[in-house]
Amino acid sequence: MFAWTLRSAAGPAGAFRLSETPGGLTKLATMSDTIFGRILRGEIPCHRVYEDDKVLAFLDVNPLAPGHTLVIPKEAVATLDQLSDDSAAAIGRVLPRIARAVLSATGASDFNVLQNNGAAAHQAVFHVHFHIIPKKDGQGLGLSWSPLPSGGVDPGALRDAIVARLQ
Ligand code: AMP
Numbered sequence: 709m710f711a712w713t714l715r716s717a718a719g720p721a722g723a724f725r726l727s728e729t730p731g732g733l734t735k736l737a738t739m740s741d742t743i744f745g746r747i748l749r750g751e752i753p754c755h756r757v758y759e760d761d762k763v764l765a766f767l768d769v770n771p772l773a774p775g776h777t778l779v780i781p782k783e784a785v786a787t788l789d790q791l792s793d794d795s796a797a798a799i800g801r802v803l804p805r806i807a808r809a810v811l812s813a814t815g816a817s818d819f820n821v822l823q824n825n826g827a828a829a830h831q832a833v834f835h836v837h838f839h840i841i842p843k844k845d846g847q848g849l850g851l852s853w854s855p856l857p858s859g860g861v862d863p864g865a866l867r868d869a870i871v872a873r874l875q
Contacts, residue, residue: 744780744835758806762798765806768839773847775814779806779838786834787825799838807840816842820849 747754747766754766757777768776779802781795788796807819822839824831841849 742784742833742835744778744833744837745784748780748782748784757809758802760798760802762795763802765802771841772849773814773816773842773844775810775816775840775842777806777810777840779803779840781836783836785836787831788823788836789825791836795836803838803840810840810842814842814844816844816848818843818848820851822849 743752746752748764754769756764756766758765758779762782763779764782765777765779768778779799781791781799783792783795785791803821807821811817811819820839820841820843822841823837839849843849
């Protein structure tokens with residue numbers, strides 16, 4: 709199956725995914741139809757730990773450790789690169805405070821903040837979210853970290869390409 713995202717004139721909240729099927733293109737769902745969109749609209753319950761006009765945080769239903777919390781923007785976009793500066797700032801402003809509360813409540817002192825974008829990067833819910841995952845008593849996020857062997861990529865050229873796109 710081949711799927712991609714289109715944006716409507718209404719902006720990211722009106723984006724929808726299309727699926728190519730033998731019968732043609734089928735509209736799958738608007739971005740606000742994700743499970744997190746339904747939580748934001750109060751259609752399904754969550755264990756809410758924080759809310760303001762731009763951000764909601766709630767406990768993950770399948771926690772990697774007690775206190776595993778999800779922090780989401782109310783803006784309905786799939787991945788971090790699509791997020792507005794306003795929503796990004798709102799999340800950045802409260803992430804440390806929510807993390808402190810999670811640590812204090814769970815007695816953990818170590819934690820990971822995880823943010824997946826795209827199916828290949830293990831994203832399952834296509835509404836931007838940050839995981840706050842306490843690391844305690846062997847519970848929490850497991851990581852496999854395999855640095856590339858040196859060579860092959862010119863870091864100077866890559867840096868120049870990234871900087872040019874930030875102008
Ligand atoms: P990701 O793989 O980064 O997209 O993670 C999605 C997360 O959402 C997973 O950790 C799920 O356990 C969590 N999740 C899915 N549905 C719900 C729900 N209804 N309430 C709370 N967390 C959920």
